[in-house]
Amino acid sequence: MRRKDFLKLGALFGGGVFSGASFGGTGKKRVSEASISDTISNAGLEGSMFDYADAPIEKVKVAMVGLGNRGSTLTEMLSWLVKNGHAEIVSICDVQPAFLDRAEARIAKFQSAVPRRIDGSSDENEWKKACNSEEADLVIIATPWRWHAPMAMYAMEQGLHVATEVPIAYTIDQNLELLKTAERTKRHCIMLENCCYNGEELFVLNMVKEGAFGELTHAECAYIHDLRQLLIDENYYHNRWRLQHHLERDGNLYTTHGLGPVCMYMDILRGDNLSHLVSMSSNEAALSKALRESDDTYLNSIADNVKCGDVNTTLIKTEQGKSIMLQFDVHTGRPYNRLNKLCGSGATHYGYPSRLYKDHGPTWDWHRWQDEAGYKEAQEQFAHPMWRKLQAQISENEQGHGGMDFVMIYRLIRALNQGVSLDLNVYDGVLWSLVGALSEESVARGNEKVIIPDITNGAWKTPRVHPVFREF
Numbered sequence: 001m002r003r004k005d006f007l008k009l010g011a012l013f014g015g016g017v018f019s020g021a022s023f024g025g026t027g028k029k030r031v032s033e034a035s036i037s038d039t040i041s042n043a044g045l046e047g048s049m050f051d052y053a054d055a056p057i058e059k060v061k062v063a064m065v066g067l068g069n070r071g072s073t074l075t076e077m078l079s080w081l082v083k084n085g086h087a088e089i090v091s092i093c094d095v096q097p098a099f100l101d102r103a104e105a106r107i108a109k110f111q112s113a114v115p116r117r118i119d120g121s122s123d124e125n126e127w128k129k130a131c132n133s134e135e136a137d138l139v140i141i142a143t144p145w146r147w148h149a150p151m152a153m154y155a156m157e158q159g160l161h162v163a164t165e166v167p168i169a170y171t172i173d174q175n176l177e178l179l180k181t182a183e184r185t186k187r188h189c190i191m192l193e194n195c196c197y198n199g200e201e202l203f204v205l206n207m208v209k210e211g212a213f214g215e216l217t218h219a220e221c222a223y224i225h226d227l228r229q230l231l232i233d234e235n236y237y238h239n240r241w242r243l244q245h246h247l248e249r250d251g252n253l254y255t256t257h258g259l260g261p262v263c264m265y266m267d268i269l270r271g272d273n274l275s276h277l278v279s280m281s282s283n284e285a286a287l288s289k290a291l292r293e294s295d296d297t298y299l300n301s302i303a304d305n306v307k308c309g310d311v312n313t314t315l316i317k318t319e320q321g322k323s324i325m326l327q328f329d330v331h332t333g334r335p336y337n338r339l340n341k342l343c344g345s346g347a348t349h350y351g352y353p354s355r356l357y358k359d360h361g362p363t364w365d366w367h368r369w370q371d372e373a374g375y376k377e378a379q380e381q382f383a384h385p386m387w388r389k390l391q392a393q394i395s396e397n398e399q400g401h402g403g404m405d406f407v408m409i410y411r412l413i414r415a416l417n418q419g420v421s422l423d424l425n426v427y428d429g430v431l432w433s434l435v436g437a438l439s440e441e442s443v444a445r446g447n448e449k450v451i452i453p454d455i456t457n458g459a460w461k462t463p464r465v466h467p468v469f470r471e472f
C-alpha cells in the first residue's frame with residue numbers, strides 16, 4: 001500500500017491518527033468535536049489580553065530570530081524606525097551562519113550598534129539566548145512554522161513581547177497554550193499578518209466603516225500562490241521545511257492572509273465571531289507531478305507521499321449569520337490571488353484587480369463594475385487615514401510587499417513606544433490560525449461541520465471600532 005493511501009485510510013478511521021510528528025514533535029491527534037469545544041471552554045481563558053496596554057518603551061529593543069527570506073525583509077522594515085530612534089536591533093539569531101553574516105551587513109547600513117550574534121548552527125535551541133529581557137523587549141520570530149509557538153511561549157515566559165510570523169500556531173493545543181501563556185504573563189503576542197495592512201484591504205475596511213457596503217453578508221478570500229518551485233528548491237526553504245507540511249497534513253495550511261482582512265471587515269471578535277466551518281480538499285495532482293518530474297531522485301522518491309490536496313475550500317459561518325469562503329492552493333499553476341471579495345447590501349468589492357460595484361437597487365441596466373473615474377473617486381474618498389499618513393515612508397519601503405510590511409512594523413513599534421494596545425491581539429492571531437487546524441479536523445472527518453470555539457470568554461460580544469483606526 002502506498003503511504004498516501006495508508007494515511008487516507010487512517011483519516012477515514014478517525015481517532016488516533018498522528019501526523020506532523022516527524023518534523024518536530026508537533027504531532028496532531030484527531031479529537032472529537034465535543035472535546036475541542038470542551039477543552040477550550042474549560043481552559044479558563046479570560047479574554048484579558050483584549051485592548052491590553054503595557055508601559056511605554058521609548059526605544060524598543062528587538063531580537064530577531066530567523067533571518068531567511070522573511071526575516072531579511074522584516075529586518076529591512078525596521079530601518080526607518082531604527083534611524084528615527086524608535087527601535088534598535090539588539091540580537092540576531094539563525095541556524096545558518098551565512099544568514100547571520102547577511103543580516104549583519106544589512107543592519108550595518110542603518111544602525112551603528114552591532115547586534116549580538118547568536119549562532120544556532122550547532123544547537124538549534126540557541127535562540128533561547130535571544131529571549132533575554134535584560135537585553136530585549138520584543139522578539140520577532142520568522143522561522144519555520146514548527147518553532148513559532150514554542151519560541152513565542154518561551155519568550156513570553158522570559159518577559160518579552162512577541163511578534164511572530166504566520167501562522168502563529170498550527171495545532172489546536174499550541175493555539176490554546178499560547179493564549180493561556182499570554183494571559184498569564186501579560187505579554188503582547190501579535191501575529192504579523194501583513195495583508196491586514198495592505199492599501200487595498202485598508203481601503204475596503206474604511207469603506208465598510210463609513211457604511212458604504214451597507215450590511216455585510218458574504219466574503220471570499222484565499223491564499224492562491226503557486227509555490228511549487230519554492231517548495232522543491234533545495235535552498236529556498238531551509239531543509240525544505242515547508243514541503244514537509246504538504247507531505248503530512250491536509251486542509252488549509254495557510255489561512256491568515258485571506259482570513260485576517262475579512263475578519264477585520266466583519267468585526268470578528270469586535271461584535272461578531274466565527275461560529276463553525278466545513279472544509280473540503282480536492283485530490284492532489286500538481287505538486288506530486290512536479291516532484292515526479294524533478295531531476296532530484298529524493299524528490300522523485302516522495303512524489304507519492306503528498307497528503308495535502310491541491311485546492312482546499314473552507315466555508316465559515318459567523319455568529320451574526322455572515323458567510324465566508326476561504327481557499328488555499330499553493331500547488332496549481334495560476335497567478336497569485338487573495339480574492340478579497342466582499343458583498344454587502346450597499347456595495348461589492350472584488351480584488352485582483354480591485355473592482356467596485358456600488359449598489360443601484362433593482363435595475364434592468366447596470367450590472368457593471370464601476371468605471372475608472374468612479375473607482376478613483378471612491379479610492380480618494382475612502383483611502384485609509386493610516387495609509388495616507390505614511391505615504392512618504394511607504395514609498396521608501398515598497399520592497400516590503402508594496403508597503404504593507406512597513407506599515408505593519410511601524411504600527412507595532414509605535415504602539416509599543418506609546419504604551420497603547422496593539423492593532424491585533426493574541427486572540428486575532430490565534431483565531432485565524434485555529435481555523436487552519438480546524439479545517440484539517442473537518443477534512444479528516446469527511447468534511448464534517450466543526451464548531452469554532454469562543455477563545456475570548458465572551459469578550460467578542462462587545463462591539464469595538466477596530467484599533468487600526470487609531471491615529472498615532
Ligand SMILES: NC(=O)c1ccc[n+]([C@@H]2O[C@H](COP(=O)([O-])OP(=O)(O)OC[C@H]3O[C@@H](n4cnc5c(N)ncnc54)[C@H](O)[C@@H]3O)[C@@H](O)[C@H]2O)c1
Nearest residue numbers: 066067068069070094095124127142143144165166237238
Ligand atoms: N507574511 C508574509 O508575507 C510571509 C512571507 C514569507 C514567509 N512568511 C512566514 O515567515 C516564516 C519564515 O519563512 P521564510 O520564507 O523566511 O523561510 P526560510 O526557510 O527562508 O527562513 C526560516 C529561517 O529560520 C531559520 N531557522 C530555522 N530553525 C531555526 C532555529 N531553531 N533557530 C533560529 N533560526 C532558525 C532558518 O535557518 C531560516 O533562515 C514562515 O512562518 C512563513 O510562513 C510570511
